[in-house]
Amino acid sequence: MANVEGLISTCKKYVLDDRNAVVISEPYIPYVPENWNGILVLAESQNLSVSNSDYVQSLSSMSADDRIQRLGYSSEFVGVYPWDDGSIKLAVEAALSVSASQVAVSNAVLWSQRGGNEQNVNPDLDLQSLSSKIWSELLSILNPKVVVCCGKIAQSVVSKSGWEGEKILFRLPAKTAMSRVSGMFTEEDLFDRFPEVKKVADENPLWLSGGYRQNKIFFACHAVSVTPKYYKAFKTDSQHLVFPI
Numbered sequence: 001m002a003n004v005e006g007l008i009s010t011c012k013k014y015v016l017d018d019r020n021a022v023v024i025s026e027p028y029i030p031y032v033p034e035n036w037n038g039i040l041v042l043a044e045s046q047n048l049s050v051s052n053s054d055y056v057q058s059l060s061s062m063s064a065d066d067r068i069q070r071l072g073y074s075s076e077f078v079g080v081y082p083w084d085d086g087s088i089k090l091a092v093e094a095a096l097s098v099s100a101s102q103v104a105v106s107n108a109v110l111w112s113q114r115g116g117n118e119q120n121v122n123p124d125l126d127l128q129s130l131s132s133k134i135w136s137e138l139l140s141i142l143n144p145k146v147v148v149c150c151g152k153i154a155q156s157v158v159s160k161s162g163w164e165g166e167k168i169l170f171r172l173p174a175k176t177a178m179s180r181v182s183g184m185f186t187e188e189d190l191f192d193r194f195p196e197v198k199k200v201a202d203e204n205p206l207w208l209s210g211g212y213r214q215n216k217i218f219f220a221c222h223a224v225s226v227t228p229k230y231y232k233a234f235k236t237d238s239q240h241l242v243f244p245i
Helices: 003-013 050-061 062-066 086-096 123-144 152-160 175-182 186-194 195-204 213-226
Strands: 037-043 106-109 146-150 166-170
Touching: 003 062, 003 213, 037 152, 050 062, 086 166, 086 195, 123 152, 146 152, 152 166, 152 175, 166 186, 166 213, 186 195, 186 213, 195 213
Parallel strands: 037 106, 037 146, 146 166
Antiparallel strands: none
8 A cells, every 4th residue: 555645745845936836836746546456657748738718717716735636536537638538458468368447647847837828838847857756755665566668758757767676668658749650560460469459449449439549559558668678567566566477
C-alpha cells in the first residue's frame, strides 16, 4: 500500500505561487490502485489548455488538497490522457502481461503551461528540473519495482531525479507522431507479428474506440518490441521482480 500521506506532504512543499506561469499551482500525487503491482507509468504532463477549460474549472473549484489528489480513483479515468484513451493501457498489458488495473499512473511533469492563444505547450526546462526534484522524493516513498517512462521528457525527468531503479523506455504516444508512421502498416500484419497486442486488443475493445485505433495498435507493438525480454510476462512478489526462467 502506498504511503499516500507521505506523497501528499511532499507535494505540499512544491506548491508554486502566482509568479510562476503554470495553470494550476499544486503538483499532484500519482494514481495508485489498492492492488498495485509495483509498476509506475509516467507520461508527460496534463493538457490544461483552453480546450480543456471545463476540467481546469473543476480543478480551480477544488480545495488545494483535492487538487493534489486530482488523479482519478479508478484506472478507468485517471486524468492522464494517453492512459485514459487506452493507448498506454494496451501497450503495458501487451508488453508486460500485467493487468492495467494494477498499474500506478502519473505524469513526469506535475504542472502544466499555456502558450499563445491559451494553448498547451511542452513544459519548459525549469518545470522539468523542478519535477525531477519532486520525483526524487516521490520515488523514494513509492519505491516502485519498475518505472515505465513514456517519451523523452519523462525519461529525462526520472533520470535527473537520481532514481537508480528499473526503468523501461517507451516513446510518447502523441497523435501526430504516431500518425506519421502507423498508417504505413496494416492492422492485420501488426496483429500477425505481435500476437500479444491482438490478444489484449480483443479482450479490451473499448481501448481502441474513440478514434486513432491504428495509432494505439502501432504504439502497443512498439512497446512490445522495445521491452527487454526478461521483463515480459514477469510476476511480482511483495519486494522484488521475479523474472521468468
